[in-house]
Amino acid sequence: MTTRAEFLKRLESWGVKLAKDVLELKEPVMEIPARTLSNTIWDEKARMLKLGPEKMHRRFLDMKEARRFMQTVLMLRLIVEAIREDVYPTIRDLYYNGKHTISFKDPLSRVHRENTWDEQSESNAVIEDIEVATNVLREEMGVSADVKGKIVGPIVVRSQGYELDASKFGETALSLPVNVDGLEIVKVEAAYVLVVEKDAIFQRLVREKYWSQENAILVTAKGMPDRATRRFVRRLNEEYKLPVYVLTDGDPYGWYIYSVYKSGSIKLSYESERLATPDAKFLGLTATDIDAYKISDNYVIAANDRDVKRAQELLRYPWFQKPEWTREVNLFLKKKKKVEIEALSTHGLKFLHDYLKDKIRGKKFID
């Protein structure tokens, strides 16, 4: 394991600066790069999202910001202590360790009680703030998160000295570890990688041995992918030059998931270089597929207001402004219809396999 000494230093000095400002009676202000849409830059050349130069200024003396300031300072201490004590907490551990009730008795003797944080989303958010502010990645801090990714296929990895062959898991699957970079890839004998949005579809393809017929590595992150899964997909593409194909439901949510694998996410745009797979390709389902594969009306769902809103947002993202995507999203907005992958069963349960083979062999994908 790499030592975290240099990262510890960076975190500590960030804290020391704030403390010194306080002792000099200067208002302590945290400069944190803004992780907002307006500060997300689409790098055409690199084909991925990058973080812009805008900075947020989180001040203690601002009533609206004071709580967040307190939370950030608290989280900073938790992480610093973890590194000093040589432990490797998960983000959930940090959430629980830091959660407690602040009790304050004011000069009028009234008591005010407040929790440092209530939801894990709050503590997660300040972890990300610290990452971008100090330029230390979560992985470098040694902080890990719940891992969602699973794989099955012709790949052998080594973890903690054990060799694991992902083709010998029967109907089960190999779970990705928290630190994917520390995973040694021993052997890869696949033709391509198929990333599947939904766990149910992943399991079907495993049981039906699609992967072994096609010599493919199946990957799923059960919805919106976590960092480990994204990193792993990128590694397969980058280190082994494997084509990466993505299969999601035919709705704006699924299409955004594809873009996260491919170009990065707004929240973690600072991680795109490590996590994005610009060469990934989208198989489906597309809006055009509904007619192209004659999916019957019984399997088609009406789009609701949220779907429509999301689609309109996608149109505005620079990385969706390619002719094929513009066409697809506009078609969706016109027809207001969405489909799930399961809809392919309209032509029988085996049709999913035919669909995939047709798309891949016929190169009928979108970039």
Next chain:
Amino acid sequence: MAEWFRRNRELAGFHNPTRALYQTVRELVENSLDATETYGILPTIYLRINIEDEQKSWVSVYAEDNGIGIPGAEIPNVFGRVFYSSKYKIKQHRGVFGLGLKMVVLYAQSTTNKPVYVRSAALKSDKIYEYQIMIDTNSNSPIILDRKEYPNKYRWHGTAVKVYLEGSWLAAKKRIEDYLKRTAIIAPYAEIAFKGPDMELWLKRRTTKLPPAPKEGLPHPKSVDVDTLKQMVAESRGMTLLEFLMESFDAVGEGTAKVFLEWAGFNPNMKVTAMTPEEMVKLVEKMKQYGGWRRPRSEWLSPVGAELLEIGAKAILGAEAVFAVTRKPESYGGHPFIVETAVAWGGQIPPSDKPVLLRYANKIPLLYDEGADVARKVVDEFNWQNYKVKFPASLAVIIHVCSTKIPYASAGKEAIAEVPEIEKEMRLALRDAAKKLRLYLSRKEKEMEMFNRYVSLAKYVDEIAHNLAITSRLDKDKLAKHLHKLIEMKIGLTVEELVKHTLSLSAAPQEAEEATAQ
């Protein structure tokens, strides 16, 4: 007579031992207050309740005051003769006929067969008189079991009464405490020392200011009922009906009396004592119906006054702020009345979902039947939100109606009826008082804003200092101190100044804006 008593027991409030004990305390205390404050004396009242026989539920109630006392010869009549009264002159008074005291004696003797003990000395009397009295229910006259008199060496004046009755102390305890405290609110000039079997209460005198005493007056013809008329007639032997009207009623001159009697169909020259009971009933009805009387006068009413209400409410309720209003006299059905209200906020008043309501009629606290009282309706329908009151709130409302004739909702006389004129006055009084409250709360809000800004930052200081200290390895206390200083710099006030600001709210602003409101 015994039947009459039995019939009217419930009316007078003696229908069970719990209520009877409460009612006894009420009657005695109210009499004491009448005998003192009405005559410009600051009331000092001693009240003792002892358990005399636990098995039989017998208790004794002793009440002593420093009032004008009762002339020795009158004592047997006052305590022993029903319908004897000196109260039909129309001052606004607490008791209605002085009948209550008789009820106490009758109830007491009917449950324990013991006499009432009375000791009294009138103002400037050189003798003190002691009696033991019972009522002969057949002849409606006093039975004097004992009589003593002795020199009044120290010129004491006042009345002390002791009765033995069947009463439930445990059940009545809470109400009695409530009643005494509420009495102290409306009579903060009184000193009441109470000692019960397991409870002592000392309600101190809070002010030496007395409410203005109601003036003596003759009744308005519209306001008498048959019983009162009977009494008045009994006291007017020898007069003709015409003379009787002119002498006994307010603002009835010869002309008015003649015109009325002709309209009503009575012979002005008949002897008043010759009227049959049916004629008396008819006379009362006609007097009520007649539209030509002059408007009733209101100097006979004795409202407590805003100042006393505020003193009483603050002292007993521990309110942070009290706003009282005394309305101008109005009348309903020929009876003058005045509504007063006090709105008490904050301090030690416990927060609740509805305002606590304290009702008074002619300075008597009304503890029962709140649901039937028009005051509860008015308070509940009042739009408190308009006046910056958000529930749950620490709010108590005092509503006091004084009148020569209080319109009770039922024979129990614990709730005021829904008379439109009174209801309207209550609403207007509340509105006036609530306006003052709103001004106060707005001011408070503003002052509190700054304080709350301070709190919203200061509450995090300890947490931040603790965490920064660990991360930076710098001293926590120093960091905390500096953070506090930063906050003070940002707000522009030190914490001391902030606190002074907020606490000083209760004092100054109210006087200032009362002056400008004039």
